[in-house]
Amino acid sequence: MLSQEVIVKNKLGIHARPAAQFVKTASQFSCDIRVEKDEEEVDGKSIMGLMMLAAGYESKLVITTEGDDEEEALKIMTDLVANNFDDN
């Protein structure tokens, strides 16, 4: 099980579109992916969960991966958030 902290840098936060990007990317991995914010943890492959986190600009997330491809998954997922979900 691996974890890493990452800060949301896109101005509008994780709304539907970035959340969809996240889920789409996360779904390519077989490992479990969880996202935590303010002690609330959700399934990283569920867009509803991500939206419910209400992660706005500069909120702090902890991404946790667990499973066969956990290492690669963690890198890709944290990069995605750090690179603003290819959003603005």
Add this chain to the structure above:
Amino acid sequence: MNLEYTAVGLRELVFEGKGVSPGLAFSKTHVNARGFSAPDVYSIRVDQVDSEIEVFEKALAETREQLEGIRETVSTISGDEESQIFEAHIFLLEDRTLRQRVCSMLKDRLVNISYCYYAVIQGYMEALRRVEDSYLAERAIDLEDVAMRLLDNLIRLGDKAPPIEHAHVLIAYDLTPSDTVSMDRDIMLGFATEKGSHTSHTAILARSLGIPAVVGVEDAVMNVVGLANCILDGTRGLLIVNPSRETVDTYREYWEKEEILRIRLKSESSLPSETVDGRKITLSANVEFANEVDQLKTNGADGIGLFRTEFYLLESDEIPDEDQQAELYKEVVKGVSPGMTIFRTLDSGGDKMSGEVLETPEPNPFLGRRGIRFSLARPEIFKVQLRALLRATPYGKVGIMFPMVSLLSELERAKALLEECKSELLSEGYEVGDDYQVGVMIEIPSAALLANELAKVADFFSIGTNDLVQYTTAVDRVNELVSDLYRPADPGVLRLMKMTVEAGLNNGIWTGVCGEMASDIELLPLLIGMGIEELSVGVNKLPLVKSAIRKLNYQECREMFGECLALGKAQSIRKRSHMLARKAYPVVLNHVLGTESNE
């Protein structure tokens, strides 16, 4: 009375509204959320769970297809950037946590899948709206968009509410008159709506059906679940969901007291309808459904003072043809004989039946083509009704009454058409009685002011107080902002009524009252005092009104009414009338107060 105690742990919820039809109902809730873009709620059996999930999967697949179609179109027109939101919508649609929650709600609660989906989505949307980040909060709209699309598909794919089979109290945002017509009155024990007022048509209907109703119950549709125990108190304007043991016990006691009074009133209902000093008042019933006729005699009616034909005529998509109408009218007349049946010709428009089949919307329907205006403009519909009514005349005493007459020429034209129909029928070999009466509703100030001229052409007057009050005082009785200004005891209204009665007397014709005011026993002394000869009230109000008539003294009422003519305010007039009523029938008056006083 069948009353269950609510399981421990369910919190009692009390909703306050405005009681518009007194009485009590103890039952299960049935929530009809239409008009709120939410689905109906109903329970399903365990063996229906799988097929519900199947429908859900199908709707998901169809919705996905639609969204992909939209995404492609948008992508072609505006590029990938714009179309990505629809990709997000697809993810929202197929979210696995959402699906799990919907399915587990379905299995746990055993209510229809559309409602489960709606409820789960509402939960998410609520959570999103509470988010501090305003942009993210606003994006609840994405979810709503997807949800509405799926619900549309779900409902189209066969989430059809089965006919409700259990007794229930209906909870809805609003009810159209056609809703109230189509509901099964054997199992609908009362209703609570978020909209409406004391005088809206649905409230009138509830009173005529004798079922409790509460309107203006805020947020009930969202907060009440289907199949919960409830008490509907139409007298106090309360809807109590999940009543506690104490509440149930209190209500049981109260209900027993009401029952005793009801039985007492009913036991007197076969006595003659006359005042203590012997003035005879014809007591008739307002009826909309032919099956109400059976109750007339047990409730002590002399006849029908108002048969509202629009319910029958506009209930189905097509207006019944002449033979069908004639058959119904005949049956009613025979059922009421030897009493008189007064049919009001089609009164479409205003807040009455939708009339959708007939009319395009008018900017101000209350001042539009209502009642006789409609009938005269559509003789092909009017003449069918007139012919059918005339064909019922050989079977008993018939009155034919025209609504919304504002001009003498309207009455003349209507009568000419009636004559035309009569000679047609006679030449075709039909039998037509000679002694039917033609009446005019007095519900527009110009008609009251013109009563002397109208009386020369008519056989009777029936004052429709609801509209007369509304047109005289310029108060829309359905508008909650001004409905407190709706005062039947208004001095202007009383003067118009007095003019009508006097014009009738001078021309040898009788005047009755068929509006709501006729069953307001606080104002009954005024009506008796001004010389009204006939009162027509809802079937369930007959015993109450008769008992009140039998306690009043006509001479006293006359004197009181004379004094009231010198008063300038509705409140003071109501007070005078109240004092006389209180002296004559304190117990019954107490029984109805709390719901009936508008002033």
